[in-house]
Amino acid sequence: MVRFDDLALFDRAAALGSFSDAAREAGLLPGQASAAIQRLERELGIRLFARSTRSLRLTAEGERYLPHARAALGSLRAGQDELRAEDPELRGVLQVATPSDLGRNVLLPWLAAFRRQHPKLVLRLFMSDRVTDVFKEPVDIAVRYGPPPDASFVALPLATGNRRVLVASPGYVQRCGRPASVDDLAGHACLTYALSSRIHDRWTFFDGEQRLVANVRGPIQSDDGEL
Template sequence: MIRLEDVTLFVRSAALGSFSNAAREAGLLPGQVSAAVQRLERDLDKRLFARSTRSLRLTAEGEKYLPYALEMLAIVQAGAESLHNTDHEFSGELKIAVPSDTGRNLLLPLLNAFCRQHPKLALRLSVSDQVSDVFRDPVDVAIRYGVLNDSSYVALPLADNNRRVLAASPDYLARHGRPETLDALADHHCILFTINGHAWDRWPFYPEEGSRELKVYGRLISDDADVARRWAVDGMGIVYKSWIDLYPDIAAGRLEVLLPQIPGQAAPLNFICPHRRQFSPAIRELYRQLHQALSDIAGRR
């Protein structure tokens, strides 16, 4: 019979990369964690970790089993919550990873409101443009842009009609003029940011005559997309970012949309969990509120 505590220690060892770290987190000895994982391996008749004196990594079988272990723990937690939570009084901790710009400027106020509604709920928020692995990192939900290619995840749309737009501040446009065509961007300062460590300097567009990809140049580049937005607001150049990211500045008049007649690259925003059954009542309600707010903003373009 598989023990729930063994599954828990297996999951935390995989997430933290060592038995010692998992033991420290659980208040146990490393030998106790190692013994629990060995017991689970005997129950499954499969080796879950490849061990060495310097590293601990999942085997192919361990990689395959991990999402099911996470699902098992989530179902047990959801069942406990259903017995103790009434009138939507959510408790426990939610671990959420969000993109830097969207996280700071749009999601944070929405998450704050959600926490005020549910004072017994704790939130651990990771704000970064680095992609989180919802199987290996200790997160319950990751909010990501783009089309999801990994079928092992479950993605629910938050704003599936969201696109990138060109924008610049009124001050920049007064000093440098407004580009009237895509080719005119070559005469302007373009603000760049990195995606997965590489400068995103090829901007795709979809005019009526067919798709185009422009090679752009700029003297300002950051690994934080929020910095790129701030540079644009400060009049440093033209930025090409998600409409949702730029909407607060556009609505306030700090930025103006350029060439609005030319569709930009699709940038759907997704709500990611390892498995649909991991959607606890709190996560389902959070998704409902975020979807309502963000799809409304995306529809204002």
């Protein structure tokens, strides 16, 4: 693939008649400019310059290619100038995937405020506990619980102090009693979380630095984390 910077160096080297002068103008070393031209020549499969110890001139192929290179550079620069001249305000469609409970209870007020700051932006929200595949589905930002599953993701912490609490209705406690320890949960009817045919029936607790795990079960399962 032809690089923009290589084209620019080719243009300036042709205009100045020197790799060294073109490199100096671009803030590069002469060897870097020479390597860029060689890379461009390999990509095109032609020799652009006839080199000697005292002179540098375009080959016939280089002379034919130069107008096309300059036209391409001009078009790219015109596009950059047009983008810079536009209103810098955010616009377009931003697609966000988030767990349903976090989206409704935490993110909605934030997103509403963000939308007021950027009225030309359209927000498209996907609120579901299903884990969205960011590579296969049209999602720009995905909010997840826990650490990112892929080290190549660009991830930022959103709520580092997020905690889940164990609750029971007063009627259930009156009928079945209150569990006194994590181990007692095995004898209680627990509401388990089901997602993508997997039942999340291992609950983790921490007592200081000690990690405690309870294997739970119950007659009701749900795919909604808020429930």
